Structure formats: structure tokens, C-alpha cells
Amino acid sequence: MPKLCRKLLCCLAALLPLAFAQSFDATFEQIKKTATKDQLYSLMWDLPKGGDLHNHFGLSNWAEQWESVALDPKRNHGNEFFTRVKLNNCPDSTEPLLRFYHLQRSTYNKLSECRKAEYLSLAALSPQLRVEWLSSLKLDKPGEGRNEFFEVYVRAAGELLKDPWIAAEVMVENMKRYSAQGLRYLETQMSVVPYQDHDGNPMPPEASVQIFRDALNRPDAKATGMTVRFILTIIRFAPNAEENLERAFQFVDTHRDMWVGINMAGREDNDKGYALRFLETYRKMRRTYSGVHLSIHAGEKDSPGHEVRNTLLLGATRIGHGVNLITDPDTMLLMRNQRALVEINLISNRLLEYTPDITKHPFPEYLRTGIPVCLNTDDPGAWDSHMSDEYFVAVTNFNLTWGEIVQMGRDSLRYSFVEEPIKQRLLKEYSAAVARFEAKYGDGNWQDKLKTVKPVRSGYAQRNFGLQ
Ligand SMILES: [Zn+2]
Structure with a gap:
């Protein structure tokens, strides 16, 4: 073949994928215009999604997962849980005054008779109490917002969150759910401090690490194809938070095969945890440690401020939420240099009233002015939602193009903290999954294809999306 022809063929071959992508862009616009809500929900379920980078373990x-694991003798490793169904005002009561507060058997057995009478085993709940208990593990009622979440939901979980065997079981279930929705990567915020054994003794951290390591190596976990990494999160407003931060650096440094970074969480409207409080500690840690990545909650506030700027100064390359970044134009301009990503959490921000009207969320402004973003779930157990719901909210409120969706999926892997060779493999797998998706739905017959997709309709979707 003459040299010129070979060159021309090469050029044509290089252009082909571009032409295909452009044509799917048009198909996607067509689908958005004509699909029913149910069809769009199925499409969002089937969509390849990259990673979830902002997710609080536990x-x-x-709620239904807690129930199925905690009540199954094959999966609960012999533990039993009790929930508080009434308040007797016992004089010796020490736990928070909350209904549906959770204890494990060893703690329950030590209670006085008055306090014991407040609790029932999860296995003994009446059908009505079971419904109320499941609802207590979700923000599913009008009026349940920020205070319900921080002051009731998080505290009432109690010892349900302290059993490492149950946590490991539910983690594998979550990996299956992520995989079914086309995710390949999960970076979840996980600490090993709070776990205890069945007698209530604190678990040595290495014992908890081993339980999670074993769970990740289970055949059914491996079969999901998911890569999972952990972020160690400290509570920012704790009096000894600086000390905890130093310990976190040390822990991540010695567990780099599983833990890849550090985060700080906790209500930012509690000023005790302001970002610059930690500047000296981060600088001190950087004198010793290299390559400990930082993703830090910043700007999860409904008042203006420089939380994101100050958090970038701490060294973060990912910002959790960044809701009030929109009020700080200089930092917005700075973030257009593409070195840091904002982890967007649409459903969380709506339910916790940071952006009660989701159409006013700054996400499209960031996305369309060149600030890297990706979609995340935050606390999907509390929202009773999953990752596909986040995409549904984003597409239906902000008219996302196909190119924007793929860019966010790619960035959710590019800005992840996973080791570089694995990141490159995940990016390759993501591109292949996107190509398969385009081929599947781009042949003019997408309605029929969607009939075979069976999405799990979350409680959040059922309450908010108006599906049939
Ligand atoms: Zn968060």
C-alpha cells in the first residue's frame, strides 16, 4: 500500500472512535428527551460509573442490610443486638436519651432490670416495631434533616457500628451492590478504633484490620471485581484531634496496602474544628511522611467562607462537598488549574439542608467552569439511596451531556488515591465499559435493551423520583 494511503487509513481509524462518541452524544440527548422516568432510572443503573470517593463506612x-446480617446466625458470628423501644427514665441510665439506641448482648446483660425493660432483641420486634426500627435507620420522613442526622441517627446506631464481623459482612454486600451498578472502585472512610469483641472489650486494631483483610479476600468479594481502599477519618472538633491526626498518619503509613489517605469530618458549623487549627500538625507530619493523601471535608456549610481555600492550604487534593466554594471566587479560579477535585454529594446536601433546593446546587457551575468533580454517596444508608440515584438527580436537574458523565466517571478514578498501576488498569476498564455501553444503547434500539435492566429501586428513589 502506498505510504500516503496508509497514513490516510491511520487518520481515519483514529477519527472513528471520536465519530462514534459524537454519535452517542446525540443518542444520549435523544434518550433524555424521550425516555420515561423509569427508563432513565434503568439507564442510570446500567451506566458505567468509575468510583465512589466520598463514602462513610458504617x-x-x-437498614435492611443491618437486619439481614445481624439476625442471621450464619453471618452474625454469634452476637445479638438489642434496640431501645421505650424510655423508662431509669435512674441509672447512662446512654443518650434516644429511642432505637443499639446495644450488643454483653452490654445488655449488665443492665439493671429497669434498663433491660427498655430494650428488645432485634429478633423479638413486633411487625409494627420492626417498621419503626427500620425507619429509624433512614432519614425518610419530612422534617428529618441535619439535626436528626447528627444528633439522633449517628448516635443511636451505638454498638451496631462496633461489631467488626458484622461490618465486614455488610461491606462485602455493599461491594456487590456497587458492582451491580457498574462501579469498579470504592474508597470508604473507615477507622479501626471503635470496634469491640462480643464481651465488649476493645478490639486490638490489628485484629480488626485482619477481619477486613479476610473479608476483602473472600471469593464472593473478589468476584465483584471491585477494588476497595480505606481512608482514615478523624473527628475535627474533638479536643485531642491534633493527637488523633498524628496517630492517623502513623497508622496509614504502616497499612498502605489498604489505607491510602486521611480525612477530617464533623459538622463545620461547630467552629472548634476549623481547618487552620491543623496547619502546624499537617506541616509537622509532612516532615516525616510522604505520599499520605488528603481528602478533607470543607465548605459543607450554608454560610459563605474560605473553608475550601484553607483546606487546600492543609495539602488536600480532594475537597469533600465544597458547597460554599461558590462564595469564594478567588479559590474557584484557583481550582480551575485541575489539581484538586470536589467530591459532590447531591442527595446528602439536599437532605441535610445545605442546599434544600437541589436546583440551586453549585455543582453545575463547578463542572462547567472546569473544576474537576465527581458524584458520590456520602452516607447512602442514612439516605436510603445508592450511587445510581446520584446520577439520576444530576442528569434530571442539570441536563448532563454524555461527555460530562464520562468525564466525571474518569475523574472519579483519576483523582482516587489508589496505587498508580491499579489506577491505570481501572481507567482502562472504565473506558472499555463506556465503549460497551455506547455500543449497547447506540444501535437505535435502546428501549428494548432497557427492558432487560432490573435496577434496585431505592427507598429514596421511590419517595422522590415519581417512578411508576
Ligand atoms: Zn462526608
């Missing part, structure tokens, strides 16, 4: 478990 708060991402659905």
Missing part, C-alpha cells in the same frame, strides 16, 4: 449500610 453510615453507608442500608
Whole structure:
């Protein structure tokens, strides 16, 4: 073949994928215009999605998952849980005054008779109490917002969150749910401090690490194809938060095969945890440690401020939420240099009233002015939602193009903290999954294809999306 022809063929071959992508862009616009809500929901379920980078372990478990694991003798490793169904005002009471507060058997057995009478085993709940108990593990009622979440939901979980065997079981279930929705990667915020054994003794951290390591190596976990990494999160407003931060650096440094970074969480309207309080500690840690990545909650506020700027100064390359970044134009301009990503959490921000009207969320402004973003779930157990719901909210409120969706999926992997060779493999797999998706739905017959997709309709979707 003459050289010129070979060159021309090469050029044509290079252009082909571009032409295909452009044509799917048009198909996607057509689908958005004509699909029913149910069809669009199925499409969002089937969509390849990259990774979830902002997810709190424990708060991402659905109530029904807690129930199925905690009540199954094959999966609960012999533990039993009790929930508080009434308040007797016992004089010796020490736990928070909350209904549906959770204890494990060893703690329950030590209670006085008055306090014991407040609790029932999860296995003994009446059908009506069971419904109320499941609802207590979700923000599913009008008026349940920020205070319900921080002051009731998070505290009432109690010892349900302290059993490492149950946590590991639910983690594998979550991996299956993520995989079914086309995700390949999960970076979840996980600490090993709070776990205890069945007698209530604190678990040595290495014992908890081993339980999670074993769970990740289970055949059914491996079969999901998911890669999972952990972020160690400290509570920012704790009096000894600086000390905890130093310990976190040390822990991540010695567990780099599983833990890849550090985060700080906790209500930012509690000023005790302001970002610059930690500047000296981060600088001190950087004198010793290299390559400990930082993703830090910043700007999860409904008042203006420089939380995101100050958090970038701490060294973060990912910002959790960044809702009030929109009020700080200089930092917005700075973030257009593409070195840091904002982890967007649409459903969380709506339910916790940071952006009660989701159409006013700054996400499209960030996305369309060149600030890297990706969609995340935050606490999907509390929201009773999953990752596909986040995409449904984003597409239906902000008219996302196909190119924007793929860019966000790619960025959710590019800005992840996973080791570089694995990141490159995940990016390759993501591109292949996107190509398969385009081929599947781009042949003019997408309605029929969607009939075979069976999405799990979350409680959040059923309450908010107006599906049939
Ligand atoms: Zn968060």
C-alpha cells in the first residue's frame, strides 16, 4: 500500500472512535428527551460509573442490610443486638436519651432490670416495631434533616457500628451492590478504633484490620471485581484531634496496602474544628511522611467562607462537598488549574439542608467552569439511596451531556488515591465499559435493551423520583 494511503487509513481509524462518541452524544440527548422516568432510572443503573470517593463506612449500610446480617446466625458470628423501644427514665441510665439506641448482648446483660425493660432483641420486634426500627435507620420522613442526622441517627446506631464481623459482612454486600451498578472502585472512610469483641472489650486494631483483610479476600468479594481502599477519618472538633491526626498518619503509613489517605469530618458549623487549627500538625507530619493523601471535608456549610481555600492550604487534593466554594471566587479560579477535585454529594446536601433546593446546587457551575468533580454517596444508608440515584438527580436537574458523565466517571478514578498501576488498569476498564455501553444503547434500539435492566429501586428513589 502506498505510504500516503496508509497514513490516510491511520487518520481515519483514529477519527472513528471520536465519530462514534459524537454519535452517542446525540443518542444520549435523544434518550433524555424521550425516555420515561423509569427508563432513565434503568439507564442510570446500567451506566458505567468509575468510583465512589466520598463514602462513610458504617453510615453507608442500608437498614435492611443491618437486619439481614445481624439476625442471621450464619453471618452474625454469634452476637445479638438489642434496640431501645421505650424510655423508662431509669435512674441509672447512662446512654443518650434516644429511642432505637443499639446495644450488643454483653452490654445488655449488665443492665439493671429497669434498663433491660427498655430494650428488645432485634429478633423479638413486633411487625409494627420492626417498621419503626427500620425507619429509624433512614432519614425518610419530612422534617428529618441535619439535626436528626447528627444528633439522633449517628448516635443511636451505638454498638451496631462496633461489631467488626458484622461490618465486614455488610461491606462485602455493599461491594456487590456497587458492582451491580457498574462501579469498579470504592474508597470508604473507615477507622479501626471503635470496634469491640462480643464481651465488649476493645478490639486490638490489628485484629480488626485482619477481619477486613479476610473479608476483602473472600471469593464472593473478589468476584465483584471491585477494588476497595480505606481512608482514615478523624473527628475535627474533638479536643485531642491534633493527637488523633498524628496517630492517623502513623497508622496509614504502616497499612498502605489498604489505607491510602486521611480525612477530617464533623459538622463545620461547630467552629472548634476549623481547618487552620491543623496547619502546624499537617506541616509537622509532612516532615516525616510522604505520599499520605488528603481528602478533607470543607465548605459543607450554608454560610459563605474560605473553608475550601484553607483546606487546600492543609495539602488536600480532594475537597469533600465544597458547597460554599461558590462564595469564594478567588479559590474557584484557583481550582480551575485541575489539581484538586470536589467530591459532590447531591442527595446528602439536599437532605441535610445545605442546599434544600437541589436546583440551586453549585455543582453545575463547578463542572462547567472546569473544576474537576465527581458524584458520590456520602452516607447512602442514612439516605436510603445508592450511587445510581446520584446520577439520576444530576442528569434530571442539570441536563448532563454524555461527555460530562464520562468525564466525571474518569475523574472519579483519576483523582482516587489508589496505587498508580491499579489506577491505570481501572481507567482502562472504565473506558472499555463506556465503549460497551455506547455500543449497547447506540444501535437505535435502546428501549428494548432497557427492558432487560432490573435496577434496585431505592427507598429514596421511590419517595422522590415519581417512578411508576
Ligand atoms: Zn462526608
